[in-house]
Structures are given as structure tokens and as C-alpha cells.
Amino acid sequence: MPGTTLPAFPTDVPTHPLLIIDFELIKAGDPVEIERLWEAATTLGFWYLKNHGADKEVNAMFDMGAETMALPLEEKMRFDIGDEGQSCGYKKAGASAVDASGQPDAVEFITISQDDTFAFPRVAHRTYPAPTTAAIPTAVTPFIRKALDVNYTVLRLFNERLGLPEGTLERLHDLEEYSGSEARAIRSPPMPGNATADKVTLASHTDFGSLSFLHNRLGGLQVLPPSHTEWSYVKPLAGHAVCNIGDALSIFSAGILRSNLHRVVPPPGAQGGYERFSVVFFTRPGNSQVLRALVDHSPMIADAVKNQSEKNFETGSTAAEWLARRVKYQRINNRKGPESWAAGRGTEHQPTAV
Ligand SMILES: O=C(O)CCC(=O)C(=O)O
């Protein structure tokens, strides 16, 4: 929305403070900053990231999202993700449930596979609407390159802190292997007036992969911090990414790295009168990698498994299967009853969390 001044995030709603991590310091190997990142990753699993150097690329992704979403629905639906668990392509608002009762969501997505951007102009998995395809070389690939710099820097640090042999996490996320890694733009329509935090626009979930690099301009993202019963907003900070850990990295580390529940509700206060866009990149493991705690490679992870005997860190599922299952059973078209919702859940599965 070039030229539009958005209202400020209100001061009278509950927010959760995230640690602000400085990517410049992380890259320089600053031990204090690395310790703060580890603290954020092992307590909430969410942090702000400043000095990530991706502002220009992020803005271009917001523009790509706005241009693509402005197409007629019929045109966008030619690139629909379908009901079989594919994640890349177009997802219309209302196609997924936000809870076990099958209430529909209110967000539309355009999701571009990392593999398609690397292969471009060849097609690795699928084609996209014209404004998205046109933006692959100019916006999507440059954004992904920046996101990879951030995410692989973080993966290498976690590898070291978890006591894993050098290169273990990088091999599980080998860029030579096809994966569910993808860039996405998300839109929800203005929801003024009666917009309340009770209307969930994007279901409560943990992320499906390893690391997410998210950019918000308006509020609406909420987290349910550990041992809290109330959701809190994550206030958007200009120029700061919101980074978080997903299920795959949490399972690899036997829960040492936290994959925390979050959801999206209409932007609070006067912000509710505006359409909401967000931009995100998800790093996910290579498709064939099995999601299980890396007990054979790290005494720290082996101990974490021993100390949580009630938990199962052997999913028996590859990263590709985990992603497809989670996408598929959220779809309203696949819904048979509350058990469909349960079938799509991840590490967060707690029947009371909505
Ligand atoms: O739009 C947002 O702020 C959050 C999106 C999100 O959680 C996701 O796409 O996984």
C-alpha cells in the first residue's frame, strides 16, 4: 500500500516482549548476542531480528503479494493448492479450518517453492499466477537468498550449541535436495468495527518446518507463551523480522529448541480497518529427512530424550510427509469431523489449545 500511513499499534492490548537479536552481531560471532539468541530459542522459540539487511527484498515481496491478490479469484484458483497436501500455489480464504469445529479461516496465501525459484525458468514443482512468476527473479529469489543467509547462520549456531557434529543440521537442510522450503505472502481483508480477538483468521499452529523468517506491518500475530492461558500480541516493529522455530527443529533437538503455538486475529484497534499482508520464508528439512531426535549425534539431545520419557520424538515421518499431513487435514474439503483437525496437528497437540 504505497503512500498509505497505517495507524499505530494500540497501547491497550496485551503484548508479549520478544528478545531483539542483532543479526550483525550474530554474524560477527558476538558471544553475548549468540547467548541471547539461544535463550530466545529455548524459552519461547520466537525473537525479533534486526539488521537482517532484507528490507528492500521484503518490500518487493509485499508488492508481489498485493499484485497477485488483486487478480480475480477465478484466475488465482487456476493455481489452487488442492486438497492432497500440496503447500505451494494459491490458497483461498476459507479453504482451511481454524479449529476442531471447522470454522473457516480468513487468509489467502500465495506460496512459492524454493525449488521453483532455484530452477527458474524451469518448473520444479508447479507454475504460479503471472505477477508471481514475473516476480520470481526480481523479488522472490532475492528475498529467499536473504532469508537463507539468516536461517543457515542460525542453523550453524544451533548445531554447535546442541553439540552436533559439524554440518549435521546443514545436511538435514541440504539445498541440493528438494524440500518444502517456501516463500509466502498472506492477505486478510479489512475487518473493521466488530473485529475482535475472538475471530481467528489463521488457525493456532506451530510451524511445520525448522525456521521461519516473518515480516509484519500490522498487528494480529499472537503467541501463547509457555504456561500462559491467554494469547498475547506480537507488536510489529518496523524493519524487524519475527523469527521462530518450527516442529522439525524442535523434534531434531528433542524439544530443546521450542516450537511455540501462534495464530493470527484481526489487527487490533484502528488497524482492523486495513487489509493485512504478511511475508514469510520457511526453511524446512529435505523431503526425505526423517523427523526424529538426533540422539546418536549429541549427548545433550540424548539426555533431553531420557528426561522426557513421556514424549515421543520418533515421528516415523519424513519432512515431506509431515508437511503434507499438516496441510491436508486443515482443509475444509477433507474435514469429516473433529478428528480431521486432530490429524493435522503438530508438536503443539493439546486438545484445549484453539
Ligand atoms: O501472518 C502472520 O503474522 C503469521 C503467519 C504464520 O504464522 C504462518 O504463515 O505460519
Ligand SMILES: [Fe+2]
Ligand atoms: Fe506460523
